[in-house]
Amino acid sequence: MTQTIALQINNPFSNQLKKGYPLISKDAVDARHLPKEEGALLRLTDVHNRFIGTGYFGLQNKGIGWVLTTDANENIDKAYFIKKFKKAIQNREAFFNDPHTTAFRIFNGEGDGIGGLTIDFYDSYYMVSWYSAGIYSFKETVYEALAETVNYKAIYEKKRFDTKGQYMEQDDFVMGTPGEFPIIVTENSMNYAVNLNDGAMTGIFLDQREVRLAIRERFAEGKNMLNTFSYTGAFSVAAALGGAVKTTSVDVAKRSLAKTIEQFSVNSIDYESQDIKVMDVFNYFKYAQRHNLKFDLVVLDPPSFARTKERTFSTAKDYPKLLVDTIAITEKNGIIVASTNNASFGMKKFKSFIDQAFKETKTRYKIVEEYNLPKDFRASREYPEFNYLKVVFIEKLN
Numbered sequence: 001m002t003q004t005i006a007l008q009i010n011n012p013f014s015n016q017l018k019k020g021y022p023l024i025s026k027d028a029v030d031a032r033h034l035p036k037e038e039g040a041l042l043r044l045t046d047v048h049n050r051f052i053g054t055g056y057f058g059l060q061n062k063g064i065g066w067v068l069t070t071d072a073n074e075n076i077d078k079a080y081f082i083k084k085f086k087k088a089i090q091n092r093e094a095f096f097n098d099p100h101t102t103a104f105r106i107f108n109g110e111g112d113g114i115g116g117l118t119i120d121f122y123d124s125y126y127m128v129s130w131y132s133a134g135i136y137s138f139k140e141t142v143y144e145a146l147a148e149t150v151n152y153k154a155i156y157e158k159k160r161f162d163t164k165g166q167y168m169e170q171d172d173f174v175m176g177t178p179g180e181f182p183i184i185v186t187e188n189s190m191n192y193a194v195n196l197n198d199g200a201m202t203g204i205f206l207d208q209r210e211v212r213l214a215i216r217e218r219f220a221e222g223k224n225m226l227n228t229f230s231y232t233g234a235f236s237v238a239a240a241l242g243g244a245v246k247t248t249s250v251d252v253a254k255r256s257l258a259k260t261i262e263q264f265s266v267n268s269i270d271y272e273s274q275d276i277k278v279m280d281v282f283n284y285f286k287y288a289q290r291h292n293l294k295f296d297l298v299v300l301d302p303p304s305f306a307r308t309k310e311r312t313f314s315t316a317k318d319y320p321k322l323l324v325d326t327i328a329i330t331e332k333n334g335i336i337v338a339s340t341n342n343a344s345f346g347m348k349k350f351k352s353f354i355d356q357a358f359k360e361t362k363t364r365y366k367i368v369e370e371y372n373l374p375k376d377f378r379a380s381r382e383y384p385e386f387n388y389l390k391v392v393f394i395e396k397l398n
């Protein structure tokens with residue numbers, strides 16, 4: 001039985017929560033009053049003891065928990081989760097009805113009313129991601145609710161919180177008939193190989209769907225493309241299908257070679273006519289400069305933080321430097337697709353990084369397209385801090 005405890009929210013946070021802000025920040029509460037176990041339900045009140053909402057206690061870097069409902073009479077039970085899932089699926093009807101796309105997000109955490117929980121759809125396989133031990137304590141009820149709401153081949157899960165080293169041994173399979181991986185999903189008629197039972201990532205980042213489409217439709221034809229931090233080469237596939245004369249994919253992880261060959265192959269692209277380099281991007285920049293290589297289209301989509309043998313990298317600190325190196329190997333009138341999923345800064349700051357890098361290199365530029373999260377990654381307009389994705393297509397003018 002889930003425990004419920006009363007918790008007072010300090011000013012001015014209580015006003016924020018009353019207006020619908022979903023996150024309980026750690027400064028909003030007196031830490032001494034927090035329950036021992038994550039997963040406890042919190043009956044949230046203001047300093048005058050007036051009811052604000054019911055939330056749960058779950059530690060994430062963003063806060064100590066999330067508001068689940070502001071209705072004092074609503075219980076957090078199977079019916080609650082079913083209601084949320086049905087609503088979320090209703091909102092994505094257009095995705096379910098689109099025969100050209102079979103992979104998308106059906107539940108996006110706080111954007112769909114439950115922070116710390118996301119669910120992705122991969123052609124009738126479901127991937128549930130849990131972002132704290134707190135929300136994970138509701139797993140039985142959540143899986144019952146999900147199983148009653150959708151027709152699934154199988155449900156898989158990823159625990160995206162510290163499990164004290166247990167993660168590696170875990171099998172991500174939850175229920176149904178286990179899939180034979182990779183399965184092939186389609187996205188705007190492009191194929192992508194996906195594995196739901198092989199570590200933290202599945203082979204494709206669904207939040208970049210619109211960017212892949214833009215690259216294929218408007219930026220690839222006849223172009224020589226460089227894809228840095230390429231992972232499985234999803235952007236390279238989009239460029240090749242869009243008519244790029246050649247793609248070069250660079251990623252330091254050894255697995256990226258086989259995974260990129262696989263993504264090309266499931267799209268009937270001859271991978272031998274493409275370049276796939278297992279290499280540190282920063283070394284590749286030097287290599288490209290030494291050999292006078294230049295590209296018409298460069299995708300820059302680094303992880304927020306990365307540590308290799310040689311260096312640690314953080315987009316919040318090092319993005320301008322990354323852009324300076326990129327500008328040096330981009331042709332005049334070439335396009336740089338600058339992307340970051342770092343939630344610690346917004347679009348304005350990101351654009352200031354872009355401006356800084358171009359100023360430093362005395363290069364003029366023009367922003368030609370911009371992207372945030374796509375519609376299935378539902379994020380409230382009022383709280384842009386949860387819309388972590390920032391992608392800017394920049395033309396290098398001289």
Ligand code: SAH
Binds near residue numbers: 250
């Ligand atoms: N752009 C990719 C996703 C990138 S995930 C896509 O759209 O699918 C981040 C990738 O960066 C990982 O595959 C990781 O191996 C790679 N990476 C991290 N540090 C790197 C470095 N210094 N050089 C090259 N690749 C790096």
